[in-house]
Amino acid sequence: MLEIINIVLEINNIVMRAKYFAMTKFFVAAIILGLMGFWIFKTTKPFNGFAYVIIGAMLLVVGFIIYSGIKALKDSKSGLNPIDELSKKISEKAAAASFRISIFMWLAGMFLMDIVPVDSVNKAKLVIAIGMVGMTLIFLFIRLYFSRVGIDDNKD
Amino acid sequence: MITRIKELRARENLTQIDLAQKVGVRRETIVFLEKGKYNPSLKLAYDISKVFKMRIEEVFIME
Numbered sequence: 001m002l003e004i005i006n007i008v009l010e011i012n013n014i015v016m017r018a019k020y021f022a023m024t025k026f027f028v029a030a031i032i033l034g035l036m037g038f039w040i041f042k043t044t045k046p047f048n049g050f051a052y053v054i055i056g057a058m059l060l061v062v063g064f065i066i067y068s069g070i071k072a073l074k075d076s077k078s079g080l081n082p083i084d085e086l087s088k089k090i091s092e093k094a095a096a097a098s099f100r101i102s103i104f105m106w107l108a109g110m111f112l113m114d115i116v117p118v119d120s121v122n123k124a125k126l127v128i129a130i131g132m133v134g135m136t137l138i139f140l141f142i143r144l145y146f147s148r149v150g151i152d153d154n155k156d
Numbered sequence: 157m158i159t160r161i162k163e164l165r166a167r168e169n170l171t172q173i174d175l176a177q178k179v180g181v182r183r184e185t186i187v188f189l190e191k192g193k194y195n196p197s198l199k200l201a202y203d204i205s206k207v208f209k210m211r212i213e214e215v216f217i218m219e
Contacts, residue, residue: 080177081181084185085185
């Protein structure tokens with residue numbers, strides 16, 4: 001009897017954690033969208049090409065977050081744990097890989113800014129914007145790739 | 157590493173979701189374990205073996 005109660009409580013605990021996890025993701029997506037809306041409303045118009053690229057990239061990030069939130073909600077409905085050991089390991093591997101790749105991306109960004117004629121204040125802003133958005137996108141794409149293909153530890 | 161999870165699951169009449177619920181992971185984790193594309197932690201290997209009432213080395217076989 002105690003064993004059954006323990007299992008039921010454990011499943012309930014997983015469902016609650018999963019719902020909280022999904023809600024946090026939706027909250028983060030809402031904050032990003034809100035800040036983007038504020039920026040679009042406040043900034044000088046018309047936008048240049050670079051601004052559209054940043055808006056597109058940010059929408060992609062929001063899309064990723066909402067997708068993973070929906071997946072977490074689905075998992076919680078099935079009584080599954082969306083933050084299990086594989087998902088943690090995938091996040092760790094994706095973070096490590098995106099860090100390695102982003103070092104070269106920062107360098108490429110700085111090199112590109114030296115070629116393109118931009119004033120020094122905007123140059124710094126552009127490099128930081130490219131770096132941050134690029135790192136986020138690289139992380140999300142690698143994470144998506146690992147969650148589709150899996151982590152083959154035997155190859156390491 | 158080879159796993160006998162798929163075979164044992166079929167014998168016990170368990171779906172991937174059933175097994176995932178019992179050991180507290182996502183269904184994808186069970187999918188990758190069955191394909192041999194993920195090496196589980198000792199705890200997860202123990203939990204899965206416990207579900208099938210077998211020893212770890214009977215479920216997970218090192219080549």
